[in-house]
């Protein structure tokens with residue numbers, strides 16, 4: 358009989374599901390959304406990182422040991438496995454402002470090291486060269502005249518253009534949906550939430566309980582739930598780092614014509630904001646002092662935020678979720694005392710606007726937050742003031758440690774991924790970034806196969822994947 362694995366969470370978990378199915382394992386993939394890639398993986402800034410975002414993690418090593426190196430490894434792994442994830446090189450401006458935690462000199466030194474690292478990979482592997490391009494093109498120092506018309510005068514001390522790709526979620530989703538349909542032994546359970554994972558008596562493995570009462574028996578379980586990691590399975594214990602959760606919004610709008618001519622932008626470790634420009638016109642942008650609405654310890658979100666993640670088109674959910682995230686009565690007192698002034702202003706607006714009828718109040722609160730994000734980001738990129746019909750995407754970041762964006766040594770400036778397997782065969786997957794998703798998924802597949810006693814190669818790697826179709 359084929360072993361059965363229940364994979365919970367259809368973001369990076371989709372890669373785990375297809376990876377296991379390719380190895381002849383029966384897979385049940387569960388998600389409370391109505392389909393794959395609808396959670397944090399769909400609502401971020403869609404950047405397949407090549408490391409330039411993470412100058413805060415200094416040590417370069419031969420192996421992929423700092424955040425920037427992990428980003429390069431993750432991007433190469435994605436493009437090797439799913440070239441459609443981001444088919445074209447992108448264009449980004451990395452901008453160092455007068456309040457950046459990284460000086461222009463330190464950033465240039467960092468870019469040199471990252472370029473050397475990329476060049477060493479490209480010299481050893483033609484596939485890496487095809488993605489990374491020639492070393493001299495990797496990071497180009499900009500003439501201030503290039504960016505001056507597009508950023509607030511006087512703030513930017515250094516601009517560097519890089520070639521990171523933008524994720525094409527539509528084409529990735531289509532490929533993964535096809536794989537799920539064509540691979541044998543895959544069962545999908547969408548629109549259902551997992552309530553609990555319990556050890557299965559006598560036979561081993563686990564029982565996965567869904568909210569509709571279904572109980573799925575599995576020889577192993579892979580928990581890829583991102584914002585629910587801690588809830589389904591308390592994370593404490595040896596080898597598991599402490600975590601924290603940020604409730605976040607991302608603004609989404611048709612980009613103003615003035616911004617379509619220039620690359621996406623990232624304001625590096627200071628005033629904190631960035632935007633991603635998609636080929637067909639839309640942009641996503643964040644002003645970090647506004648968009649990070651609340652932070653709490655552990656990996657878990659309030660019920661009202663979960664309800665919003667599932668139905669962001671419902672204004673009543675905005676009312677409930679933003680009231681819970683922002684108002685002092687429900688927010689953690691210590692966190693409230695440290696939060697940026699923009700959030701205090703929004704919290705006061707929530708209290709006033711909440712007096713209206715629920716749907717009108719929710720719509721007004723959504724728009725008030727959207728306006729604050731526009732105002733925050735326009736203080737860096739004035740053209741963004743011209744955007745109309747801004748829609749907010751609710752999302753969540755789970756961080757290693759206590760994420761303090763304003764602490765130069767804080768974990769938000771260094772990212773990693775991990776997986777672990779407990780004695781019942783429950784494998785927890787923390788991808789850290791979408792860019793690390795394939796690395797984390799491949800590691801989880803390997804752990805699951807090992808737990809199931811399936812063959813792995815002597816080096817501990819799973820055998821080469823069998824192509825679908």
Ligand SMILES: Cc1cc2nc3c(=O)[nH]c(=O)nc-3n(C[C@H](O)[C@H](O)[C@H](O)COP(=O)(O)OP(=O)(O)OC[C@H]3O[C@@H](n4cnc5c(N)ncnc54)[C@H](O)[C@@H]3O)c2cc1C
Pocket residue numbers: 365366367368369370387388389390394395396397398399400401402403404405406549550551552581582583584585589605606607752753754788789790791792793
């Ligand atoms: C604002 C923002 C911007 C980002 N930008 C980038 C970027 O540009 N590049 C990058 O590499 N990374 C980025 N990230 C990080 C990236 O989005 C995440 O690291 C990655 O998507 C996490 O993948 P995941 O599969 O673990 O989570 P998800 O994609 O959220 O998948 C988890 C799934 O589990 C489901 N689930 C949860 N609990 C349950 C349950 N109990 N029962 C059933 N289903 C459940 C959810 O519905 C969800 O679909 C960004 C994150 C944020 C918040």
